[in-house]
Each structure stands twice: as C-alpha cells, then as structure tokens.
Amino acid sequence: MRARIAALMVAVAGITASMATPASAATTTEGTGAAACTAVVDHPCAWLEKDGGGIVGVAQVSPSSPAQLTLVQVEVRTQRAWGSPWVTVASATTVTNGFAKAVTPRVVTKDLRMICAVGGPALEASQHVTTCTGPF
Template sequence: MRARIAALMVAVAGITASMAVPASASTTTSGAGEAACITVVNHPCVWLEKDGGGVVGVAQVSPASPTQPTVVQVEVRTQRAWGSPWVTVASATTVTNGFAKAVTPRVVTEHLRMICAVGGPLLDASQRVTSCTSPF
C-alpha cells in the first residue's frame, strides 16, 4: 500500500512539474556573472550583475525562429521610498534577427532597485512579455 501511495505521489509531482515549465523551456547558464535562467521562447530572461559599486541590468530573449525579428528592452528601476513610484534610471534596447540580449549602463544607488525587461517578436507587440526581478 505504501509503495502505491509513493508511486502516486511521484506521478503527481512529475505531472505538476511538467505543467509548471512549458515544453519549449530549458535551463541555461551562460558566461561568468550570468544567472541560470529558464529560457522560454519569446519570453525575456532577466537578471542583474554587480559591477563595481553598482548594478547592471541584463535581459535576453530566445526567438521561435533564428530569423525572427526580435526585440528586448531592459531597465533598471529605483524606488526612493516604500510606496513611491518606480523610476527608470537606465535602459537598453536591442533589435535583431534571432537571439537578442541587452545590457544597461551601470547604476550606482542606495535606493531599492528592480530589473525589468520586455521582449519578444518585433512585429507582433501582443506577443511581447514583461519580466521583472524581485526588488533588492
């Protein structure tokens, strides 16, 4: 009986995991300083890199096709105090065919920070996705 329950739990866990990450997703780790990202087609992967006394926002998008015109825009946003609006202090945009990556200039601030990116097909704005890190 315990073996049947254990087998059922393993099956449920497998089904849940397969539903949580799309079939077109894969985990990637890139060069030094880049975080492990779940790469989903036309969905930006966003992270930060510490650079000296500041941070740099980085985002990348993997297209459905290597010839697809792709856009990615990454922003570093700051918040002066809890409840105040988020303000974009640095941004970068890349438009290219295929894989796209954008890196912001370095930002040095003591305020709360967040990295956000918008990416996806250049010719279909309705298919673009926004991703953000947690505030840090």
C-alpha cells in the same frame, strides 16, 4: 479548437509554474546570470550583474526561429521609499534577427532596485512579454 485548448493548457501550466516559485527565481536573481535563465521561447529573462561600484541590468530573449526579428528592452528601476513610484534610471534596447541581449549602463544607488525586461517578436507587439525581478 484543439490548438486553442492546447494553448490554454500551456498558459495554465506557465501560470502554475510561476506561482510555485518566487518571482525572482522565475526570472533570475542577483548574481546568477544567464545560467539560471528559464528556456522559454520569446519570453525575456532578466537579471543584474555587479559592475564595479554599481549594477547593470541584463536581459535576453531566445526566438522561436533564428530568422525572427527579436526585440528585448531592459530597465533598471529604483524606488526611494516604500510605496513611492518606481523610476526607470537606466535602460537599453536591442532589436536583431535571432537571439537578442541588452545591457544597461551602470547604476550606482542605495535605493531599492528592480530589473524589468520586455521582449518577444519585434513585429508582433501583442506578443511582447514583460518580466521583472523581485525588488532587492
């Protein structure tokens, strides 16, 4: 029972923290890279990096143990016009023991862009977490 209460308190603290900062600041924003990633175990951190004339989406996940099989998938999504659906235009997936990082191929577009990542323990799909940057 105490473990459940503790888990609930951690979840509430995480929700409160994410509401206190903008979504783009909670994950990371354009140009900040890995240095600004939040250090949350088994939660992906996503950002974009400029690459020549385009951008690449980058995501990483820190595992709860170095032997854990960890999954991270990153996508670059675009939106042509406000209200139209977001379309995945590039993606990359990494599954490895320990720390995992994935980088998409370069995307060149003038459309709205968003980087989304899914990550966590590879063998525990129910524990995968999705995070996205704000549109830019």
